Amino acid sequence: MMSIDVKSLIHEGAALTDRALESLIPSVETVPASIHGAMRHSVFAGGKRLRPVLVYQAGITIAGALPKGIERLGSALEMLHTYSLIHDDLPALDNDDLRRGKPTCHKAFGEAIAILAGDALQTRAFEVLAGLECPPAATVQIIGLVANAVGTVDGMIGGQVLDIESEHKKPTPELVDAIHRAKTGALIRVAVVSGGVYGGATAEQTARLDLFGRKAGLAFQIADDILDLTADSATLGKTPGKDQATEKATWPAVYGIDQSRRDAARLIDEAFAALEPFGHHADGLKEVARFLVERKN
Amino acid sequence: MMSIDVKSLIHEGAALTDRALESLIPSVETVPASIHGAMRHSVFAGGKRLRPVLVYQAGITIAGALPKGIERLGSALEMLHTYSLIHDDLPALDNDDLRRGKPTCHKAFGEAIAILAGDALQTRAFEVLAGLECPPAATVQIIGLVANAVGTVDGMIGGQVLDIESEHKKPTPELVDAIHRAKTGALIRVAVVSGGVYGGATAEQTARLDLFGRKAGLAFQIADDILDLTADSATLGKTPGKDQATEKATWPAVYGIDQSRRDAARLIDEAFAALEPFGHHADGLKEVARFLVERKN
Numbered sequence: 233m234m235s236i237d238v239k240s241l242i243h244e245g246a247a248l249t250d251r252a253l254e255s256l257i258p259s260v261e262t263v264p265a266s267i268h269g270a271m272r273h274s275v276f277a278g279g280k281r282l283r284p285v286l287v288y289q290a291g292i293t294i295a296g297a298l299p300k301g302i303e304r305l306g307s308a309l310e311m312l313h314t315y316s317l318i319h320d321d322l323p324a325l326d327n328d329d330l331r332r333g334k335p336t337c338h339k340a341f342g343e344a345i346a347i348l349a350g351d352a353l354q355t356r357a358f359e360v361l362a363g364l365e366c367p368p369a370a371t372v373q374i375i376g377l378v379a380n381a382v383g384t385v386d387g388m389i390g391g392q393v394l395d396i397e398s399e400h401k402k403p404t405p406e407l408v409d410a411i412h413r414a415k416t417g418a419l420i421r422v423a424v425v426s427g428g429v430y431g432g433a434t435a436e437q438t439a440r441l442d443l444f445g446r447k448a449g450l451a452f453q454i455a456d457d458i459l460d461l462t463a464d465s466a467t468l469g470k471t472p473g474k475d476q477a478t479e480k481a482t483w484p485a486v487y488g489i490d491q492s493r494r495d496a497a498r499l500i501d502e503a504f505a506a507l508e509p510f511g512h513h514a515d516g517l518k519e520v521a522r523f524l525v526e527r528k529n
Numbered sequence: 530m531m532s533i534d535v536k537s538l539i540h541e542g543a544a545l546t547d548r549a550l551e552s553l554i555p556s557v558e559t560v561p562a563s564i565h566g567a568m569r570h571s572v573f574a575g576g577k578r579l580r581p582v583l584v585y586q587a588g589i590t591i592a593g594a595l596p597k598g599i600e601r602l603g604s605a606l607e608m609l610h611t612y613s614l615i616h617d618d619l620p621a622l623d624n625d626d627l628r629r630g631k632p633t634c635h636k637a638f639g640e641a642i643a644i645l646a647g648d649a650l651q652t653r654a655f656e657v658l659a660g661l662e663c664p665p666a667a668t669v670q671i672i673g674l675v676a677n678a679v680g681t682v683d684g685m686i687g688g689q690v691l692d693i694e695s696e697h698k699k700p701t702p703e704l705v706d707a708i709h710r711a712k713t714g715a716l717i718r719v720a721v722v723s724g725g726v727y728g729g730a731t732a733e734q735t736a737r738l739d740l741f742g743r744k745a746g747l748a749f750q751i752a753d754d755i756l757d758l759t760a761d762s763a764t765l766g767k768t769p770g771k772d773q774a775t776e777k778a779t780w781p782a783v784y785g786i787d788q789s790r791r792d793a794a795r796l797i798d799e800a801f802a803a804l805e806p807f808g809h810h811a812d813g814l815k816e817v818a819r820f821l822v823e824r825k826n
Contacts, residue, residue, distance in 0.1 A: 258681060258682055262681075262682060263687075263691075263707075264681065264687055264690040264691050264694065266690060266694065267681050267686065267687065267690045268681065271681075315648075319644055319645070319648060322644065324639075324640035324641045324644060325641050325644065342621075343621035344621045344622050344693055345690070345693075347616055347619065347621060347622070347644065348616070348686055348689055348690055350648070351612075351616060351647070351648070351651065351686055352680060352681045352686045354648065354651055354652065355651065355676050355679045355680045355681075355684075355686065356676070356680060356681075358655045358672060358676045359672075359673060359676030359677055359680060361672075362669050362670075362672040362673035362676060363673060367665075368664075368665035368666040368668070368669045369665040371665070371669050372659050372665045372668050372669060373659075375655060375656075375658075375659040375672060376656060376659035376660060379652050379653070379655045379656030379659060380656055382652045383649060383652045383653060383656060384555060384559075384561065384564050384565065384568075384649045384652075384653075385555055385559060387652075389564065389645050389648055389649045389652065390560075390561055390564070392645055393561040393563060393564045393642070393645060394560075394561050396641055396642075397561065397563065410560075
């Protein structure tokens, strides 16, 4: 494997995404101003753009170079991720006042506008996807995959529901697996798969990216759970132990910290194995995945 | 014009839509059950399926007969309409306990699940659109048009924001026009246009349907505003005068009842004129539009 500067790679992918988001979300001068201000407040609140970076690296894995216009796909997934955070933070759900050190959308703009801003980011994401610069059949495939990953059956919204309903219940292995697979795993997985489809992946290549995304997505979530338990507040940038305080279903709560670390390492090995036929075109994707599992915040 | 039984035509369109929605929304046995129960509660709360009926009649206007599989498109628009009602009814927005005589989604399932059920109906609508049985290029066009009609710039969400922000302000003609065009008009218009595109409309035919949808959509909303002021509670099935009580921007509030009636009649004439080249294939679409403007509840 070539030596890759994974931090620059992530930094460049984030910068590409930020430029695209800047042009794809209506300006604060566009009427009605409040909703566009609220959408921008949350989209530009300092997110790391990890899903878009996975989209780009999956595109490179298939096409050998960054496919033209793929930043629209990355931006659409970031809009969907941001919409889910805005709604998750609402008083009726997690009731969070701060995210990444800034007031959450409803604290800054009120609940009504926050609900509508989340709605609007979802809508705009699908509108942006409908404008992808790839063959219409690939666009339709990507929209179907993304909508499925956001949805209620093994998708992000389904995971949010399971998560809400699991609070103050004893977490079982099955429940933790189902929540992780759906709540965060589905969007990670579709980032990798849709980036590949955009890059022109065959059905067999798409299946390999899907396997990679499934394994790596679960590894990221386990790493996140461990981080929440072990990091101090300064490193993490948010209140650590919050999952524990609300008795949320996490991997360490079921398997303990040591087993969780071993599971994350094993899942990454299995994820990498799925990419073997892509050779060095997959180096960036692998390095980003390794970085996400080994990160400290 | 042939004699058309518009009530059976609407009834059959609604039945077609109900059967499609039944199969397109996961059952209440599908995990997580609560969200599917909440989605079904609101989707099957007695809506008249007027947007789907417009989709079907627009399809017939272009294709001369009901295009195969068009009920997926009608159902997707009904899901989007229902999602907007669920979020509009939330305590942070209109704070309504009842809709069509039944408890609103958040009264029946709690606020968290109601927010997510609205989100999920939007997602499922786009997933259903991605599965339309028409050429991929038409599917992509329809998804782009629908997302635009739901969005913040002259779309449904933008209209909701203007509506919220206009309460307790003196309504101006410009504001009332902007709200009507966006909040309800955009989805009516896209029902007609997307039904036509699904039926294989040329660009020139699409432009005619767009003009029809714009004029007729505004006429429906004016008729709705008049109905809210003049009908009694028993006929209307909801509390009349609610718009007046909250000083919402309505057409009669700006122009008075008599002028509003004349405007609705003139708009329908202009809408019909746009359909002239379609001959008797447009009879059903015209009759449905006339029925919607002349209805008593």
